[in-house]
Amino acid sequence: MLVDVHCHLNFEDFDKDRDEVVNRAEKLGMTVVDSATNINDARKSLELSRKYKIVKSSLGLYPLYAINLNERQLDEEINFISKNKDDIIAVGEIGLDKSVEDHRIERQIEIFREVLSLAEKLKKPVVIHSRKAEKECIDIIETFKIRHVDMHCFGGNFKLVKRIQDNGWNFSIPTNIVRLLHFQKIVEQTSMSQLLTETDSPYLSPYRDRRNEPSFVVETIEKISEIKKLDKEEVKKLIYMNFQKIFLKN
Numbered sequence: 001m002l003v004d005v006h007c008h009l010n011f012e013d014f015d016k017d018r019d020e021v022v023n024r025a026e027k028l029g030m031t032v033v034d035s036a037t038n039i040n041d042a043r044k045s046l047e048l049s050r051k052y053k054i055v056k057s058s059l060g061l062y063p064l065y066a067i068n069l070n071e072r073q074l075d076e077e078i079n080f081i082s083k084n085k086d087d088i089i090a091v092g093e094i095g096l097d098k099s100v101e102d103h104r105i106e107r108q109i110e111i112f113r114e115v116l117s118l119a120e121k122l123k124k125p126v127v128i129h130s131r132k133a134e135k136e137c138i139d140i141i142e143t144f145k146i147r148h149v150d151m152h153c154f155g156g157n158f159k160l161v162k163r164i165q166d167n168g169w170n171f172s173i174p175t176n177i178v179r180l181l182h183f184q185k186i187v188e189q190t191s192m193s194q195l196l197t198e199t200d201s202p203y204l205s206p207y208r209d210r211r212n213e214p215s216f217v218v219e220t221i222e223k224i225s226e227i228k229k230l231d232k233e234e235v236k237k238l239i240y241m242n243f244q245k246i247f248l249k250n
């Protein structure tokens with residue numbers, strides 16, 4: 001009973017040893033949600049979910065990639081997600097990103113609305129990337145009727161954290177919580193019923209200079225159990241129950 005709700009197992013970083021990586025996760029009894037950021041990832045992600053019993057697929061559209069598509073390409077991306085709706089457990093990652101200078105936020109917002117409409121129609125949970133555009137993301141999602149929202153790796157301020165809590169949405173806490181006070185504070189201030197665990201592998205490793213992988217999610221569990229003063233097995237169980245409620249029963 002252990003889950004990584006957001007990672008990129010489909011990335012080439014894992015091409016050399018993906019079997020071993022999945023094997024290590026399987027030994028821990030994990031469920032791993034692989035996230036696609038574009039149509040090429042998406043094809044790989046679906047393949048992985050067919051190949052490995054413990055891997056589920058989430059298909060999305062990365063904002064800084066999406067702004068470079070023309071209308072025809074954008075339709076193709078969105079139709080691909082729609083067409084594969086029965087083989088995915090979430091739409092994501094999707095969202096907004098203002099971390100680069102040429103972020104063309106207006107265009108990002110148009111595209112974000114399109115994918116959110118799709119998720120609403122498909123009744124799927126969404127996994128949200130909100131780097132440096134946290135408030136804009138929340139403002140927009142609030143205008144949709146989407147039941148389950150997971151704010152992945154949330155970097156926004158605590159006024160926004162409160163808004164997310166009040167909306168009944170969730171935070172997936174990445175493995176680099178081991179050194180980032182921000183995530184430790186989110187955990188401290190959020191009910192166990194709104195917390196999930198993720199790695200964002202190959203990124204956000206808990207160990208410096210080492211590629212991240214799903215099995216490292218145990219580090220997040222460890223930290224949450226320390227902050228919440230709960231037994232590790234209890235934390236695993238509660239988070240797995242959240243995962244089931246949000247991703248598997250919709």
Ligand SMILES: [Zn+2]
Pocket residue numbers: 006007008035093200
């Ligand atoms: Zn990611």
